[in-house]
Amino acid sequence: MAGRRTLYDKIIDRHKVMSINHVRGPGESLLLYVDRTVLNEYTSPQAFSGLREAGRRVWRPETALGVIDHVNSTAPVRDNRSADRGAARQMAYFIENGREFGIEIYDVLHPLQGIEHVVLPDIGWVTPGLVIAAGDSHTTTYGAFGSVGFGIGTSDIEHLLATQCLVYHRLKTMRASVDGLLAPGVTAKDLIMALIRRIGASGASGHALEFTGEAISAMGVEERMTICNMAVECGARVALVEPDAKVCTYMAGRPRSIAPHHLDRAAALWADLRSDADARFDAEVRLDAATVAPMVTWGTSPDQAATIEGHVPDPGSLRGAEASAARQAIDYMGLVPGMALADIRIDRAFIGSCTNARLSDLRDAARVLKGRKVADGVRAIVSPGSSTVRREAEAEGLDRIFAAAGFEWRQSGCSMCLAMNDDVLAPGERCASSTNRNFEGRQGSGGRTHLMSPAMVAAAAIRGRLADVRDFGAVR
Numbered sequence: 264m265a266g267r268r269t270l271y272d273k274i275i276d277r278h279k280v281m282s283i284n285h286v287r288g289p290g291e292s293l294l295l296y297v298d299r300t301v302l303n304e305y306t307s308p309q310a311f312s313g314l315r316e317a318g319r320r321v322w323r324p325e326t327a328l329g330v331i332d333h334v335n336s337t338a339p340v341r342d343n344r345s346a347d348r349g350a351a352r353q354m355a356y357f358i359e360n361g362r363e364f365g366i367e368i369y370d371v372l373h374p375l376q377g378i379e380h381v382v383l384p385d386i387g388w389v390t391p392g393l394v395i396a397a398g399d400s401h402t403t404t405y406g407a408f409g410s411v412g413f414g415i416g417t418s419d420i421e422h423l424l425a426t427q428c429l430v431y432h433r434l435k436t437m438r439a440s441v442d443g444l445l446a447p448g449v450t451a452k453d454l455i456m457a458l459i460r461r462i463g464a465s466g467a468s469g470h471a472l473e474f475t476g477e478a479i480s481a482m483g484v485e486e487r488m489t490i491c492n493m494a495v496e497c498g499a500r501v502a503l504v505e506p507d508a509k510v511c512t513y514m515a516g517r518p519r520s521i522a523p524h525h526l527d528r529a530a531a532l533w534a535d536l537r538s539d540a541d542a543r544f545d546a547e548v549r550l551d552a553a554t555v556a557p558m559v560t561w562g563t564s565p566d567q568a569a570t571i572e573g574h575v576p577d578p579g580s581l582r583g584a585e586a587s588a589a590r591q592a593i594d595y596m597g598l599v600p601g602m603a604l605a606d607i608r609i610d611r612a613f614i615g616s617c618t619n620a621r622l623s624d625l626r627d628a629a630r631v632l633k634g635r636k637v638a639d640g641v642r643a644i645v646s647p648g649s650s651t652v653r654r655e656a657e658a659e660g661l662d663r664i665f666a667a668a669g670f671e672w673r674q675s676g677c678s679m680c681l682a683m684n685d686d687v688l689a690p691g692e693r694c695a696s697s698t699n700r701n702f703e704g705r706q707g708s709g710g711r712t713h714l715m716s717p718a719m720v721a722a723a724a725i726r727g728r729l730a731d732v733r734d735f736g737a738v739r
């Protein structure tokens with residue numbers, strides 16, 4: 264196998280303690296060593312209860328980090344106690360568990376708090392070639408650094424904390440090759456949305472999905488994070504991009520990053536972190552970046568999407584399961600078959616989430632908003648992905664641009680990405696959203712979500728309906 268391995272297989276091989284079923288390749292069960300564990304207040308409580316009941320301790324507490332993100336309020340003034348009672352209990356239990364088991368927890372008052380997948384790169388704790396597991400599906404984000412990240416369930420979290428290892432099933436591999444470059448006004452979000460539409464919401468199920476090609480190499484690390492983050496929405500369990508010099512530059516100088524005097528040795532270890540030229544993937548897909556246009560979803564699954572120049576489909580022109588899914592989605596979304604997407608009026612605009620709330624995302628949106636105003640009747644909020652991002656954005660005046668345009672500048676957390684805190688849509692409200700999931704009720708019971716890039720959310724907020732950011736003359 265040497266000389267023909269994919270990046271995914273190389274990282275798994277480096278972390279394999281032993282084979283369990285002695286099969287080679289996909290289908291192999293193995294004991295996997297995990298370098299880092301990320302915990303949140305929502306999916307970790309039972310894991311800690313289990314450890315406590317069994318009288319076990321955490322094997323290497325310094326390799327785990329806990330971050331409060333899902334249930335906390337993002338109200339502009341931070342207060343641990345202001346959340347509703349259930350949320351306050353979850354947060355308090357999490358902090359108590361961290362104290363008892365020796366794991367550092369970033370609570371809402373911590374200066375580095377934020378959405379876990381924004382925080383880890385912020386603090387420089389993600390380096391190439393790692394295996395990172397967390398109780399959250401969007402752990403794939405770390406693929407942007409050439410690390411294998413994946414989500415695990417609560418009982419696996421318990422096992423992992425106690426042993427530092429997991430029973431793991433090797434995935435099949437898939438490669439998405441993106442030729443050429445994205446056009447101005449078209450972002451990484453549009454690219455991943457176009458891929459999801461093309462291969463479907465389960466198109467990469469059971470696969471580790473590696474992104475490669477000119478468009479990916481040309482991207483910054485934050486754009487690659489957007490792509491790897493949202494790869495989950497086409498079923499990928501792991502996403503990867505080969506690490507390059509941009510990754511090293513991105514990590515440099517961050518609080519938990521590798522010390523400068525160790526970087527040379529580390530870089531030597533990373534030199535082999537690429538798929539071999541003759542590596543075989545179980546599946547391949549090719550995309551031409553130049554043909555991608557700004558995307559929006561019209562339905563209740565991330566693959567029910569079209570370019571902004573498009574229309575809500577007519578289910579009559581579709582077949583079988585696709586037709587009935589479209590009919591149901593159009594009904595829930597309160598749309599009319601055949602209507603232009605640019606005619607869809609919105610009530611709310613949301614910029615946030617681990618997909619699109621990093622500094623570069625806020626800059627993209629601010630470029631569109633500068634000197635403009637949110638349309639009458641639209642309530643717009645922005646929740647920076649972390650407190651670090653929030654401070655950095657404030658240092659360059661982005662908060663003032665958002666506020667002058669009429670956006671509420673909030674604190675960080677998962678916020679309106681999912682309805683687990685006080686940022687929710689009212690029934691029937693329609694939202695232009697920079698998030699990653701548009702399932703029924705995702706942003707609040709009866710709420711209607713249209714996914715798009717942060718710049719497209721800004722454009723929609725100004726227009727009061729879905730809009731093409733390229734008409735705003737402020738695109739990169």
Ligand SMILES: CC(C)[C@H](C(=O)O)[C@@H](O)C(=O)O
Pocket residue numbers: 305306333398399400401414681
């Ligand atoms: C709450 C958590 C389990 C969930 C996930 O795993 O992704 C959430 O973060 C989401 O985005 O739906």
Ligand code: SF4
Pocket residue numbers: 332333378399401616617618676677680681699
């Ligand atoms: S921001 Fe959204 S997608 Fe990301 S972890 Fe939070 S709820 Fe999940």
